[in-house]
Every structure is written in structure tokens, then in C-alpha cells.
Amino acid sequence: MxxxxxxxxxxxxxxxxxxxxxxxxxxxxxxxxxxxxxxxxxxxxxxxxxxxxxxxxxxxxxxxxxxxxxxxxxxxxxxxxxxxxxxxxxxxxxxxxxxxxxxxxxxxxxxxxxxxxxxxxxxxxxxxxxxxxxxxxxxxxxxxxxxxxxxxxxxxxxxxxxxxxxxxxxxxxxxxxxxxxxxxxxxxxxxxxxxxxxxxxxxxxxxGPVALRDPYVKTVLPLPATTTADLTVYVDAVNAARFPVTTTVSGSVTKSGHSPIYFSKEVTLNAGERREVSFNPATHPQLHLAKPSLWWPHQFGKPDLYKLSLAATASGSTSDRTAIDFGVRQFTSHRAMVNGTSFASYKINGRPVLFRGGGYVWDLLQRWDTKTNTAHIRYVKDMGLNTIRLEGTLGNEELYDLADKAGIMIMSGFACCSAWENDGGWSAEQQRVAYASMESQMRAMRHHAASFLWTYGSDRPPSPARLTGYKRIATMLHWQNPTLVNVATWAKASAGMKMDGPYVWAPPALWWDTGKAGSAFGTTAEEGTEAPPPLESLERFIAPGDVWPIGPVWNYHAGKPGSAFDDIKPFTDGVNKRYGVATGAADYARKAELQNYETARSFFEAWSARQHTQTFGTIFWMLNNAWPSVHWNLYDYYFKPGGGYFGTKKATEPIHISYDYLTRNIHVVNSTLMARKNLTATATVYTVPSLTQKYTTSARVTSVASTSTKVIRLPALAGLPKTYLVRLQLKDANGATLSNNLYWYSTSPDMLGDSSTPSNTAVDRYANLTGLNRLAPNTQLDARASRAVSGGRETVTILLTNTSATNLAFFVRPEITAANAGREVVPVIYSDNYLSLWPGESATITAAYETVDLHGQVPHLRIRGYNVPTASIPVR
Structure with a gap:
């Protein structure tokens, strides 16, 4: 057969x-x-x-x-x-x-x-x-x-x-x-x-003779109201017999705290027939829900899920059964004009949502497991992101399940720059493969609450004939989420998203300068920069003799050999010309971590600060790497979180205070659906290296839900040294700190050039941040740690106190390692990291990880900072 x-x-x-x-x-x-x-x-x-x-x-x-x-x-x-x-x-x-x-x-x-x-x-x-x-x-x-x-x-x-x-x-x-x-x-x-x-x-x-396939629940809300929801249930019933079979397809919708819903229908299937069976509120009024529990993305609310259970019976016996989780939610798409271009914007359950995420890739050998998938989703959520983009990396269905439960939205579609986009010369077989691929992947994706957006093309739009075929499939499958034809306005002016780069390092001011192509305005499907990992990771894939100076081995681990991205010269120029010429691999890595932090932080801050007025969504290219890489990531292949990770985590705090490098404006960003009143924002400017306070100001703030508010504009200050610090703090009515953010910048700031390409924006002048190298060494950082173990997971509570009366503890990196001088335990979730403590200040943070990742070793707390020597203590 x-x-x-x-x-x-x-x-x-x-x-x-x-x-x-x-x-x-x-x-x-x-x-x-x-x-x-x-x-x-x-x-x-x-x-x-x-x-x-x-x-x-x-x-x-x-x-x-x-x-x-x-x-x-x-x-x-x-x-x-x-x-x-x-x-x-x-x-x-x-x-x-x-x-x-x-x-x-x-x-x-x-x-x-x-x-x-x-x-x-x-x-x-x-x-x-x-x-x-x-x-x-x-x-x-x-x-x-x-x-x-x-x-x-x-x-x-x-x-x-x-x-x-x-x-x-x-x-x-x-x-x-x-x-x-x-x-x-x-x-x-x-x-x-x-x-x-x-x-x-x-x-x-x-x-039995009847099998059930591809269950799906379409949920419709009477927006802007969300007090009810209409459910339409779809499932394919397949008769494997060579004669007609009558089957009863029955189902239930259940959720803890809600009354269960039951429904059924009798269907007679012809020999060999596959037929879609549906249930809707018109025929089954019980599928009209009152007071549904909604699925919300991360930071907006709980990602509540219901369970759909279905069974087919024939001749009084169960023939098949299946079940899925689904969310009651509705995405809607809208358009907004920014800088003369129409951009796509989105709402979830009637509320505007700024999607913030990264481009996910699986391992180069397509290996994954539950632990790896779980780590990716936990890292995305911990960084405060709410979206992952799958550009062709479709099929890891466990990742979809985990995203459903975590409130992480998924943007999906096929890959750019490949046969997928060169559809004008397709053979008849290729056309069949393309359509079958889309049907298979959309069937797998459609029932997931996390499924947010499908893009029919990536950079370039499909040909009209192919697009018609794709849309026919989406209609057949009752796809209810937004779609886009492609995601690059340079290829199609009405695309709704831009892909103007940069793809190599650019100063943090770029994201704020809306006169530049790659800055934070509109909606972008991807842009990002090189991102060398911490030294500990570099040493795992580069031999000691090749770690320094940067050479062919480094470049081999950048972009694809022979591509425009097969070295990291722009990033290295930034390090050497802003922080001072690196003297070796360790010096380069510590400066690179600073640059990764400020780059990722500024990127997400700029997009967040203009949300729903000038910005509607962004994807950082990339989230992670398919193999050990020095290019494009927010965390490295080994799951070691570095500067880009913690810069992102800082920028996307639920309530956050941020600094605009271009205008010196200070914003308070509320990424939740809850307003906050009676807040106080404070901005203070310090000289480097003396830490002399040159300016301070405060403002009362009411932070509207899912909105950015401009609260302060720092004046141009005279008498500052080349390098200075800007400390921002946001406190509630009780004096509790909601956001604590430190910037290092220069009276000789980064200056962007007029020329740009899709991959690069020219830099005419680099900021002078070398004053950081003259910060007084701080040997008086006290570190203490205690450990709690439960159910195979451990949480270490770390207390850091700067006991120095005069010196800053700058860019301090606590790490939990497996044994003294061992590698950091990964994957790991820190409540905060790369923090700076003023004289006399203390901070408490936590680190959570699995006991098995200690590999039988005693955990140690390793502390190091930009001006703090490395020290390690056992964690008891």
C-alpha cells in the first residue's frame, strides 16, 4: 500500500x-x-x-x-x-x-x-x-x-x-x-x-475505526468587552474503515474553578472519509462562556488555560480520544502611521500590547529536550520579554506548550533568503511541499494560546499566486490570529514591519534617534548586534592560543563564513575606542560585558519608552545561538547569562525608569495593566572617578497602565569630566525602590554618521568612557550567602554590602559556581545582577537553579566587578 x-x-x-x-x-x-x-x-x-x-x-x-x-x-x-x-x-x-x-x-x-x-x-x-x-x-x-x-x-x-x-x-x-x-x-x-x-x-x-485529529478551539470576545466568550470547537474525524461508520464525537471544556461544559454530535462518515466536525454556540449554547478566565501575555496577567477533551465512540466503545490546552484570548491587528510609514500594531483582549522579544533558534544539530526548552522559556520570561520569533525554526511543539503556560507569544513563519522566498521558479513539487508544510505547521500551531502572528513571507513577500494559496490554507484551518504578507518595508512598503538593521554593533544613542533607519520607531521584525559571550564561555569553544588576539577562530564563530557578518570588528571598535584598548582576553571580556549591557538595555528602553504612540513591537536579533557564537544573542549557547541578558532584564522591568541618550529625557515605563500612583523619580549625576554629586532632581509620577511617561529632562551640565554617571531611582509612596538604574556616559558622546546600510550605521565619534578604568579599586565588598533546597531545586540568597566609605562597587557580578573556581551553574535565574553599590549600600538578590546542575559539587558564590577583585565563598 x-x-x-x-x-x-x-x-x-x-x-x-x-x-x-x-x-x-x-x-x-x-x-x-x-x-x-x-x-x-x-x-x-x-x-x-x-x-x-x-x-x-x-x-x-x-x-x-x-x-x-x-x-x-x-x-x-x-x-x-x-x-x-x-x-x-x-x-x-x-x-x-x-x-x-x-x-x-x-x-x-x-x-x-x-x-x-x-x-x-x-x-x-x-x-x-x-x-x-x-x-x-x-x-x-x-x-x-x-x-x-x-x-x-x-x-x-x-x-x-x-x-x-x-x-x-x-x-x-x-x-x-x-x-x-x-x-x-x-x-x-x-x-x-x-x-x-x-x-x-x-x-x-x-x-478504533474512527480517529480524531488536530483539535482546535477558536475563541471570540465581544471586544472591547471581555465578559463573555464564544468558543467554536473543531476536530477532524477520520474513518479508517472501507464502509460507513457512525460515530458520536463528544467533548468537554474544563478549568479549575469553572463549571465544566459538555457537548456531543453524531456523525456518519463514509468509507475512508476525513471530515471536520465542529461545535459552536449557535448549535451548542453552552459554548457561550460567561466570565471567562483570559489568557494574558507575560506582565499583563495570568496566562490562564482551559482543557478541551474529545472522544469518538463507535458501536458503544471508545474509538479514540484526544485533549489539548487552549486559552481564551483574542489578538487583533491595527495600523498606525509613523514617519510616513504604515506599521502594524496589536492588541490582546482589546488592550494594546507592545511585543518585545528575540529570534529563537534551536541547536545546530536540532537537538533539544524538555530541560533545554524549559530553560529557553524561563530565560525569555525572566528577561521581561513576551515574544519569541520563529523564522523557519518550526516544529518544536513542546516549546509551544511551555510558551502557552508562561504567557510568551509566538511569531512564526518560514525563513528568508532561501528557496522559501524564491518562489517564482518553483517546480510543481516545490509548490506542493510549500503548501503541505504550511498546513502541517499551522495545524500544529493554531490551537496554542501563545500563537500570535503568522508571516507568509519573511523579508520578501510571496508571489501573488503563492500568497493566495497560503491564505486559502489559513482560511481552511480557521486561523484566527493576525497575519502579515512579509516583514520588511524595504521589500513591500505596506509590509507593516521594518527590517532596516543594524545587524552589527551601534552606540546606544542610535535606538533613540528617530532620524536613523534602525532606531526605535514603528514595528520591527528584527535588528540586533554582535554579542561576545563572557570569557568563561569563550574558553569553552576557543583554545587558549586562539582566545587572544581576536582572529580567525573568533571570526569563524561570528556569522556564516563569507557573509557580511563573519567578524566582529564593529563591536570591537566600540570596545577599544569607548572603554580603552583591550590588553587581553580578560580585559576585552569585562569591557564587552559593559557594552553588551548598555546596548541591550538601551535597545529595549527606547522601544518601550514610545510604546503605542511611535513603537508597537520589536524583535532583537537574536535571542540565542545555534552553536557557540560571538554574534547576535541575548544569552549564549551554554545558557550563561551575560551583559545582554541582564541589560534586557533591567530595561523590561514591570515598572522601569530609563534614560534617553539622545535628548537626556527620563521616562517611567509601566509594562503592566495596573496604574501606579504617588511615585517619586529621582535623577542624580556623579563625576567619575571621584563620585562627586553634580546634580540631582526629583519629580512626582503617576504611571498609567501600559504607558510610558516622560518625567524629567536633565539639563546640559557644565564642568563634568569626560566620563560621568547618571543614577535613576523610582520609589513608591512608602519609599520602596521599584527601579534602580545606573548609566555611564560621556561629555564627548557617541556621534552617528549620515551613511548607513541595512547592516550598519556609521559612527563618526565614539564616547569616552575610559574614566571607568580609573575608578578606585574596591576591596571592601562584603558578600554572604545562604541556601534553601527543595524538590531538586535550590535558591541561594545573596547579601552584598559595600562597606567602603568612599568607593563605588561598580558592575558587580555575583555567580553561583559548581565548586570553588568552577563554572557557573546554568541554567540559573537571578533576581538581579550586574549591579552597582554606593558606599554603605546593601542589596539582596536570589539565584535559583536545579541541584543536578551542580554535578555533585558544593556551590560557591563568586563575586567580581569592574573595580572589585574576584572572591569566592562556599554556600552552606
Whole structure:
């Protein structure tokens, strides 16, 4: 039996080609991930056919044992065929794995049969082209498309209660993004196998004659009111029998604290038919909810979720069951004119939302697990961001689930600068792959509360014909969230989002200067800068002899070799010309952390300070890295949080006070849906290195919900040294500090040039921040720590006190390490970091992590700062 998808299978069944005797009985409803019992090897030199290799007991001696999911390269690395490929330039030693074909072979046990039981084989993702055999029979001769989900009804081929065998012959995608596959464009070297293999889950499942697929709840609010909600439930019912079957599809909507809702419908399905079954308030009034609990993004409220449970029964027995979580929420899109351009803006449940996020990428080998996915979402939330963008990195459905629960919105679509955008010359096969990919990925995405925006194109819009096809799919799937044709106004003036760069380092003043293309106005799908990680991370992937001076190994870990981003000269120029020429790797790293902090902080502050009037959303390019990189991230590959991370976390505090580098205006930004009254904002200017107070002023503040308020403008002050400090504080009516923010700047400020490109804005003059190097050393920072352990997680409470009577403790970095002088425990969440303490001041912060990440070592608190020597104490 041949089948490409469930739809093709249904056609075959309708023609009478199907399994006889599907009388209903007490069947098993199961789903088992096929992870163990797999092997991998090159197809070179193998003469056996897939029919032979897919027989139980076939000899795989000499093959590489693997676990699924796995790409070819991931499997080879797991077997030490290629070692330390992320270290130095070792990746260059891996041959081009796309020049070969590859066999994946596995055996699995199938549950015992019962009358009416149906077996289904599902693949979430095979890249790029595959021939699939099951138990000696060719199941699919041309399964093409990396992002196409596939399902096969395999009842007649399965050995119930016994071992079964699969053999899958994989043809990799072409290099240089020439196939409709995953594509990393220019942010790192391409994977030598182009991520060929079984990258998604592979599943064997059982149902009765009727299976349920792709449940979804569309939620509509009577905006601007949110006191009720109308739910429409959709699910596909599939009849695997070669004769009509009558089934009752029933469901429930439940949530703790709410009365459950029940509904059902009887449906007769023709032989082999797949039909969408729907329930709506017109036919089922109980789906009109009163006083719903709403799903809100991070900082707006709780991301409340309901559970939809569905079951299909036939002849009195359960045939299938499925369940999803969903949120009652509604996104709406609007347009606003800024600087003569129409930009997209968005509301959630009738309230304007400034989306702030980063571009997510998975590991270069497409490896992930629950711990890794959880760390990404926790870091996004901890940084105060509310959005992640998936540019082509679609398919990590566990990440979607975690985003739902955390209130993190997801912006999704295919990759730029690749076959995905060069659709004018597509073959008929490529068109089928594109449409099937979109349907598969949109089906997986649509039921998630976190799903916020789908972009049909990235930089460039699809051709009119392709766009029509994409929109037809979205309509068929009842996609209820906003969409955009593309996200770059340079390619389409009405796109609604801009992509004007920069993509290399620029001074923090750039984001505030609306006369520059890359500044904070309108809506942007991406912009960002180089971001070298802390020294501890650099030393994990660069050999001691290559760490300094910066050279070819550094550059290999920048953008894709041969691209415009294959070095970090603009960032290094900023470090050397603003902070003083680096004398070595350690000196460079400590100055780079300062620059990363101020760059990321200013970026998000500028976008937040103009929210809903001039700015409507921004994505920092990038959130993380696919491999150890010195370019584009807010945290590094190893999850070590650095200057960019903590600068972002500072900028996106729920209530925040910030400084405009260009105009010297001070803003109070409220990123919540709750107004705050009787606040006091204070700004104080100090000289460096003497810490003499030159100016101070205060203002009373009422901070309106989800709004930025301009509260103070610092005057131009005479008599300041080249480098000075601006300290901003925001306190409530009881004197409690809500936001504490310190800036270092210069009377010789950064000056931007008139020339700019999509990647770079010229810098005519660099700020003089070298005064920081003359801060008096502070050896009187007292550090104490205590630890609480519960349920495999630990929380360390850190008390820092600057006991010096005269000296500032500047840019202090407390870290929890595994053993004395060990590496920082990661992933880790700090309540604050990179903080500065005035003489006599104290600060209490916490660090939370998992006990297992200590690797059996005693935790230590390591303290270091820009003018504070390194010290370490055990944490008891």
C-alpha cells in the first residue's frame, strides 16, 4: 500500500483499498514515541533493499546506534564519529554529509490487536526526501518536505503484539538553502548534513475505526468587552474503515474553578472519509462562556488555560480520544502611521500590547529536550520579554506548550533568503511541499494560546499566486490570529514591519534617534548586534592560543563564513575606542560585558519608552545561538547569562525608569495593566572617578497602565569630566525602590554618521568612557550567602554590602559556581545582577537553579566587578 499522507490514504480507502473487517470492539487507544532501537549508516556500499532491511532481525552490525529524534550529524556525533565539532574550527573537518544518502532503521513492538483496532504511523518531520518501508513493504516512495507531517494507516502491515521494523532511506536537503527545508541563512555555518534525518517525533498509535485529529478551539470576545466568550470547537474525524461508520464525537471544556461544559454530535462518515466536525454556540449554547478566565501575555496577567477533551465512540466503545490546552484570548491587528510609514500594531483582549522579544533558534544539530526548552522559556520570561520569533525554526511543539503556560507569544513563519522566498521558479513539487508544510505547521500551531502572528513571507513577500494559496490554507484551518504578507518595508512598503538593521554593533544613542533607519520607531521584525559571550564561555569553544588576539577562530564563530557578518570588528571598535584598548582576553571580556549591557538595555528602553504612540513591537536579533557564537544573542549557547541578558532584564522591568541618550529625557515605563500612583523619580549625576554629586532632581509620577511617561529632562551640565554617571531611582509612596538604574556616559558622546546600510550605521565619534578604568579599586565588598533546597531545586540568597566609605562597587557580578573556581551553574535565574553599590549600600538578590546542575559539587558564590577583585565563598 502506498500513501503520502492521511488524505492520500483516505482516497485509497474510498476506492475500496483498505483493511477488511473493522467491526468495533474494545480497542486500545495508544500513542508511543519511537525513540529506542534505531540505527544509522550511510547508504554507500549497501546493496540490500529497503524491503530487506525492514524485516525484523535484519543484521545492523557496524551501524551507529541512535535514539530518535536525530539528524544524521547528531547521530554521528553521538557515536563519536565527529568529536568536539563546536570547538575551534573543528566543524570544518566534518565532510559534506549531503553528498550521501542515509539509512535509518528501527524496530519496535506493537500492542496486541483487538477487533476493530487500527494502527497509525506518524512522522512529525523527515528531512528532506525519504522512502519508507515497514515490515518489507514500501509505504511511501517519495515523502518529500522537511516540515510536512505525515500519517499512515498501517493496520494491514503491522505484526500485532510482536516486533516490527522500519527502514527509511533519507536524501538530505541541498546546501545554500536551495530546498524548502530548514535554513540558517547567515547566522552560523550550515550544518554539514543540512539537518537531514528524522528530526521530529516518530509515533506508532492505535485507535478504533474512527480517529480524531488536530483539535482546535477558536475563541471570540465581544471586544472591547471581555465578559463573555464564544468558543467554536473543531476536530477532524477520520474513518479508517472501507464502509460507513457512525460515530458520536463528544467533548468537554474544563478549568479549575469553572463549571465544566459538555457537548456531543453524531456523525456518519463514509468509507475512508476525513471530515471536520465542529461545535459552536449557535448549535451548542453552552459554548457561550460567561466570565471567562483570559489568557494574558507575560506582565499583563495570568496566562490562564482551559482543557478541551474529545472522544469518538463507535458501536458503544471508545474509538479514540484526544485533549489539548487552549486559552481564551483574542489578538487583533491595527495600523498606525509613523514617519510616513504604515506599521502594524496589536492588541490582546482589546488592550494594546507592545511585543518585545528575540529570534529563537534551536541547536545546530536540532537537538533539544524538555530541560533545554524549559530553560529557553524561563530565560525569555525572566528577561521581561513576551515574544519569541520563529523564522523557519518550526516544529518544536513542546516549546509551544511551555510558551502557552508562561504567557510568551509566538511569531512564526518560514525563513528568508532561501528557496522559501524564491518562489517564482518553483517546480510543481516545490509548490506542493510549500503548501503541505504550511498546513502541517499551522495545524500544529493554531490551537496554542501563545500563537500570535503568522508571516507568509519573511523579508520578501510571496508571489501573488503563492500568497493566495497560503491564505486559502489559513482560511481552511480557521486561523484566527493576525497575519502579515512579509516583514520588511524595504521589500513591500505596506509590509507593516521594518527590517532596516543594524545587524552589527551601534552606540546606544542610535535606538533613540528617530532620524536613523534602525532606531526605535514603528514595528520591527528584527535588528540586533554582535554579542561576545563572557570569557568563561569563550574558553569553552576557543583554545587558549586562539582566545587572544581576536582572529580567525573568533571570526569563524561570528556569522556564516563569507557573509557580511563573519567578524566582529564593529563591536570591537566600540570596545577599544569607548572603554580603552583591550590588553587581553580578560580585559576585552569585562569591557564587552559593559557594552553588551548598555546596548541591550538601551535597545529595549527606547522601544518601550514610545510604546503605542511611535513603537508597537520589536524583535532583537537574536535571542540565542545555534552553536557557540560571538554574534547576535541575548544569552549564549551554554545558557550563561551575560551583559545582554541582564541589560534586557533591567530595561523590561514591570515598572522601569530609563534614560534617553539622545535628548537626556527620563521616562517611567509601566509594562503592566495596573496604574501606579504617588511615585517619586529621582535623577542624580556623579563625576567619575571621584563620585562627586553634580546634580540631582526629583519629580512626582503617576504611571498609567501600559504607558510610558516622560518625567524629567536633565539639563546640559557644565564642568563634568569626560566620563560621568547618571543614577535613576523610582520609589513608591512608602519609599520602596521599584527601579534602580545606573548609566555611564560621556561629555564627548557617541556621534552617528549620515551613511548607513541595512547592516550598519556609521559612527563618526565614539564616547569616552575610559574614566571607568580609573575608578578606585574596591576591596571592601562584603558578600554572604545562604541556601534553601527543595524538590531538586535550590535558591541561594545573596547579601552584598559595600562597606567602603568612599568607593563605588561598580558592575558587580555575583555567580553561583559548581565548586570553588568552577563554572557557573546554568541554567540559573537571578533576581538581579550586574549591579552597582554606593558606599554603605546593601542589596539582596536570589539565584535559583536545579541541584543536578551542580554535578555533585558544593556551590560557591563568586563575586567580581569592574573595580572589585574576584572572591569566592562556599554556600552552606
Amino acid at each position: 502506498f500513501a503520502r499522507s492521511i488524505l492520500a490514504l483516505v482516497l485509497l480507502l474510498a476506492l475500496g483499498i483498505g483493511m477488511p473487517g473493522l467491526e468495533a470492539g474494545r480497542v486500545s487507544v495508544t500513542s508511543t514515541d519511537l525513540t529506542a532501537g534505531w540505527s544509522l549508516r550511510s547508504a554507500d556500499g549497501i546493496s540490500d533493499s529497503g524491503a530487506v532491511m525492514s524485516q525484523v532481525g535484519y543484521n545492523t552490525a557496524g551501524w551507529h546506534p541512535i535514539s530518535l529524534p536525530s539528524t544524521v550529524l547528531a547521530g554521528l556525533v553521538a557515536n563519536n564519529v565527529h568529536q568536539d565539532i563546536f570547538f575551534g574550527t573543528n566543524l570544518k573537518k566534518v565532510p559534506d554529509l549531503t553528498r550521501q544518502r542515509w539509512w535509518f532503521r528501527g524496530e519496535f513492538s506493537a500492542v496486541a490487536t483487538s477487533p476493530g483496532q487500527v494502527y497509525w504511523l506518524r512522522f512529525q518531520g523527515i528531512s528532506y526526501r525519504a522512502r519508507i518501508w515497514l515490515n518489507g513493504t514500501l509505504l511511501d516512495a517519495n515523502a518529500v518536505g522537511s516540515m510536512v507531517a505525515r500519517e499512515y494507516e498501517v493496520t494491514s502491515l503491522i505484526h500485532p503484539g510482536e516486533a516490527n521494523a522500519l527502514a527509511i532511506h533519507v536524501t538530505p536537503p541541498a546546501h545554500d538553502c536551495k530546498d524548502l527545508s530548514f535554513c540558517t541563512v547567515d547566522w552560523n555555518p550550515e550544518a554539514p548534513d543540512m539537518n537531514a534525518g528524522l528530526w521530529g517525533k516518530s509515533v506508532i498509535g492505535t485507535t
